[in-house]
Amino acid sequence: MRLFSKKTFAHGVHPPEAKEATAGLAIRRFPFPPSLTIPLSQHIGKPAVPVVREGEEVIRGQLLAEPDGFMSVAMHAPASGIVRRIGLMPSASGKMVPGIYLEPFPGSSQEVPDGAGVDLESATADEIIAGIQAAGIVGLGGAAFPTHVKLKIPEGKRCETLIINGVECEPFLTTDHRVMLEQSDDIFMGIRYLMKLTQAAKCFIGIEANKPDAAQHLQDKLPADLQAEVEVAVLPVKYPQGAEKMLITALTGHEVPSGGLPIEVGAVVVNVATTAEIGRLLPVGQGIQERVITVTGPAVKKKGNYRILIGTPLRFILDEVGVEDDIARVFMGGPMMGPAVSSLDIPVVKGTSGVTAFTLREGGDTPPKEYPCIRCAYCVDACPIFLNPSQLGLLAKNGEFATMAEEHHLMDCFECGSCSFVCPSHIPLVQHFRVAKAAVRKAKAS
Amino acid sequence: MVSVAKTLQLRTSPHVTSGASVDLIMRHVVWALVPTALFGVYAFGLTAAVTLSAALASCLLAEWLLCKWSEQPSTLSDWSVAVTGLLYGLTLPPGLPVWMTMLGGFIAVGLGKHLFGGLGYNPFNPALVGRAVMQAAFPVGMTTWHAAFGSGRFSSVPSSLFTFPFAAPEYTDALTSATPLAAWKFEHNLAAASDLVMGFTTGSTGETSAVLILLGGAYLAARKMMNWRIPLSIFVTVAVLTFALHLASPEAYPTAPFMLLSGGLMLGAVFMATDMVASPMTTLGVVIYGALIGVLTVTIRLWGGMPEGVMYAILLANAVAPHIDRLVRPTVYGTSGRKA
Numbered sequence: 102m103r104l105f106s107k108k109t110f111a112h113g114v115h116p117p118e119a120k121e122a123t124a125g126l127a128i129r130r131f132p133f134p135p136s137l138t139i140p141l142s143q144h145i146g147k148p149a150v151p152v153v154r155e156g157e158e159v160i161r162g163q164l165l166a167e168p169d170g171f172m173s174v175a176m177h178a179p180a181s182g183i184v185r186r187i188g189l190m191p192s193a194s195g196k197m198v199p200g201i202y203l204e205p206f207p208g209s210s211q212e213v214p215d216g217a218g219v220d221l222e223s224a225t226a227d228e229i230i231a232g233i234q235a236a237g238i239v240g241l242g243g244a245a246f247p248t249h250v251k252l253k254i255p256e257g258k259r260c261e262t263l264i265i266n267g268v269e270c271e272p273f274l275t276t277d278h279r280v281m282l283e284q285s286d287d288i289f290m291g292i293r294y295l296m297k298l299t300q301a302a303k304c305f306i307g308i309e310a311n312k313p314d315a316a317q318h319l320q321d322k323l324p325a326d327l328q329a330e331v332e333v334a335v336l337p338v339k340y341p342q343g344a345e346k347m348l349i350t351a352l353t354g355h356e357v358p359s360g361g362l363p364i365e366v367g368a369v370v371v372n373v374a375t376t377a378e379i380g381r382l383l384p385v386g387q388g389i390q391e392r393v394i395t396v397t398g399p400a401v402k403k404k405g406n407y408r409i410l411i412g413t414p415l416r417f418i419l420d421e422v423g424v425e426d427d428i429a430r431v432f433m434g435g436p437m438m439g440p441a442v443s444s445l446d447i448p449v450v451k452g453t454s455g456v457t458a459f460t461l462r463e464g465g466d467t468p469p470k471e472y473p474c475i476r477c478a479y480c481v482d483a484c485p486i487f488l489n490p491s492q493l494g495l496l497a498k499n500g501e502f503a504t505m506a507e508e509h510h511l512m513d514c515f516e517c518g519s520c521s522f523v524c525p526s527h528i529p530l531v532q533h534f535r536v537a538k539a540a541v542r543k544a545k546a547s
Numbered sequence: 548m549v550s551v552a553k554t555l556q557l558r559t560s561p562h563v564t565s566g567a568s569v570d571l572i573m574r575h576v577v578w579a580l581v582p583t584a585l586f587g588v589y590a591f592g593l594t595a596a597v598t599l600s601a602a603l604a605s606c607l608l609a610e611w612l613l614c615k616w617s618e619q620p621s622t623l624s625d626w627s628v629a630v631t632g633l634l635y636g637l638t639l640p641p642g643l644p645v646w647m648t649m650l651g652g653f654i655a656v657g658l659g660k661h662l663f664g665g666l667g668y669n670p671f672n673p674a675l676v677g678r679a680v681m682q683a684a685f686p687v688g689m690t691t692w693h694a695a696f697g698s699g700r701f702s703s704v705p706s707s708l709f710t711f712p713f714a715a716p717e718y719t720d721a722l723t724s725a726t727p728l729a730a731w732k733f734e735h736n737l738a739a740a741s742d743l744v745m746g747f748t749t750g751s752t753g754e755t756s757a758v759l760i761l762l763g764g765a766y767l768a769a770r771k772m773m774n775w776r777i778p779l780s781i782f783v784t785v786a787v788l789t790f791a792l793h794l795a796s797p798e799a800y801p802t803a804p805f806m807l808l809s810g811g812l813m814l815g816a817v818f819m820a821t822d823m824v825a826s827p828m829t830t831l832g833v834v835i836y837g838a839l840i841g842v843l844t845v846t847i848r849l850w851g852g853m854p855e856g857v858m859y860a861i862l863l864a865n866a867v868a869p870h871i872d873r874l875v876r877p878t879v880y881g882t883s884g885r886k887a
């Protein structure tokens with residue numbers, strides 16, 4: 102194990118970590134809600150296609166919807182119950198999306214029957230990929246990109262380095278931290294599948310130095326058969342080190358080409374909780390029914406790391422943990438990248454790593470006053486992509502989206518929010534960039 | 548079970564900020580200038596206090612009036628005009644007639660800042676714009692210096708201070724004195740470096756004490772509210788150039804310490820060249836910018852008609868700052884080896 106390595110990426114910021122409240126709390130099972138709302142698309146790509154009917158009784162772990170093509174994953178019943186309705190439901194994006202309303206049976210044993218597992222010894226790469234897709238696995242770190250898609254190594258490319266992402270650089274969140282402490286066997290089993298599939302020669306488990314217990318635990322538990330290839334690498338704490346590109350640069354020194362995929366520098370990055378799910382589900386042939394979510398923030402009373410059913414509405418979660426009277430803002434994930442929700446009827450999904458709630462005391466009644474850009478260059482020194490957010494911000498104000506994309510690398514911005522975080526003029530830079538990127542994508546599509 | 552029934556704030560991420568804000572930065576610049584200003588008052592007495600107050604008041608008033616007339620909310624609370632007012636006052640010779648001081652304050656804020664669109668849009672440091680216009684309009688007033696540490700400095704002020712607007716001030720020779728730069732340029736008198744460091748010479752209200760200026764600068768640099776690379780680049784350039792010239796011809800050229808410590812170089816390099824709005828944004832950019840200021844300062848001082856050149860050097864460098872930014876763009880992640 103490399104303790105106190107100096108390896109990291111350039112630029113970045115140091116937001117308050119705010120992880121002490123939940124880092125020491127073991128994962129606990131969350132109660133089942135009276136009803137679940139399960140979106141058919143919890144991933145980037147095509148929505149899954151329902152294979153159940155309204156009124157049908159399902160058992161926990163049963164397939165609810167099957168993938169529609171390669172860029173799609175399956176969805177399983179998070180609980181035994183009855184399918185009440187298949188139709189539109191609210192989502193975090195604010196739009197109504199197709200989904201399944203499931204009412205769990207209160208008295209059911211909620212046992213999950215095993216399916217046809219993927220045998221580690223005999224399975225081929227394609228069989229493992231199919232198994233991951235069938236298990237409904239997506240990037241649990243928040244991106245929700247179908248994991249099997251990024252594991253499909255394109256013709257002519259080779260994976261040299263498999264990187265297991267245990268960085269968890271978002272403030273407040275401790276899901277990955279707890280998974281590393283409590284599910285090391287699952288993680289190592291997942292790594293075995295991934296190594297076999299990618300044929301990588303080397304595997305790093307990247308962990309930031311603020312989780313020394315997790316790094317030590319994984320090092321101690323490292324099984325003999327993995328010792329030659331797997332290295333636990335401890336990295337200095339810096340946001341956004343958990344971003345794929347930044348982590349690759351920190352660990353290998355390579356830069357992923359602009360607009361390219363990690364595999365172009367021979368790397369594949371998989372989130373540590375995703376790895377644990379692969380290791381847990383593939384041998385028994387089950388699908389994702391639940392995930393670990395940090396429920397935290399100053400407005401939450403019983404903060405903790407909970408194993409929560411996919412589709413549990415936020416309202417139920419917040420009611421269970423209790424909130425302060427002056428709760429003002431709720432967002433999915435951590436405060437740097439997490440989108441605020443407009444309604445508590447929105448459910449948690451596979452990509453939800455945290456539910457964070459702020460009170461009025463964090464940020465007040467209105468957003469901070471915006472000043473003109475004073476060209477302080479804080480954002481320039483923060484941007485891990487080496488963009489000029491100040492310049493981009495001015496262009497965005499004038500609506501010059503095409504110029505932003507063509508001359509100022511707008512599309513390389515991955516919306517980490519570091520620029521907005523440091524801006525003393527409180528310009529919502531990253532929000533401008535989200536809008537601009539969407540406009541550019543739309544213009545390109547038409 | 549309490550139900551969460553609230554209107555939720557919809558804000559975009561990030562939901563946390565570093566705590567930096569424009570008014571905070573500006574306020575700290577003001578604090579960093581306080582020792583220098585206090586020393587100015589100590590060295591030049593009541594005169595300096597009057598000049599500084601007049602400069603500050605005129606800038607604040609101009610900002611307030613301009614916001615009112617353009618029907619914008621007042622921007623006094625962002626503290627940027629306090630910085631301008633204080634800096635402008637510190638560049639003036641104590642004893643400048645109050646009406647001139649105030650006129651320049653209006654020019655600094657009106658012409659140097661609001662004409663370009665206000666905070667963030669000024670291509671030049673507003674305080675220096677004010678001073679430059681004053682220098683052109685009132686060459687005598689702007690180069691008449693009062694001796695520092697005069698005995699009656701806390702009991703009386705020179706009559707020039709309260710000259711009626713548009714009347715020429717009268718100076719009594721007994722009170723005036725040459726700045727170290729002018730003394731060197733016109734009389735070949737080299738002031739002692741130790742006097743320059745401590746501020747025992749004459750000059751503008753705020754430019755004489757190198758040590759206090761550097762202290763203020765260090766404070767800001769430590770808080771990341773000033774880019775220390777700018778003054779460093781200026782100092783290194785000036786030092787290297789002067790050292791070489793002095794080596795070549797000790798008779799014709801002053802020593803490097805003298806060049807660094809005399810005149811407005813310290814104040815200009817630390818507090819004016821570092822104006823965030825008017826300086827480049829990248830590390831390489833600010834190094835080039837600083838070097839440019841250094842070269843221009845030395846050139847104007849040694850071969851120009853005036854003893855002091857820092858002000859024009861900074862204004863010229865301000866003008867090219869956007870071009871420097873365009874020329875030295877950092878390589879975007881993942882594009883090295885390819886054409887951007």
Ligand code: SF4
Nearest residue numbers: 484514516517518520
């Ligand atoms: S410009 Fe984009 S990538 Fe750069 S700091 Fe801002 S949000 Fe992050």
Ligand code: SF4
Nearest residue numbers: 474475477478480524
């Ligand atoms: S951080 Fe904000 S104020 Fe500073 S240069 Fe960037 S956009 Fe401008």
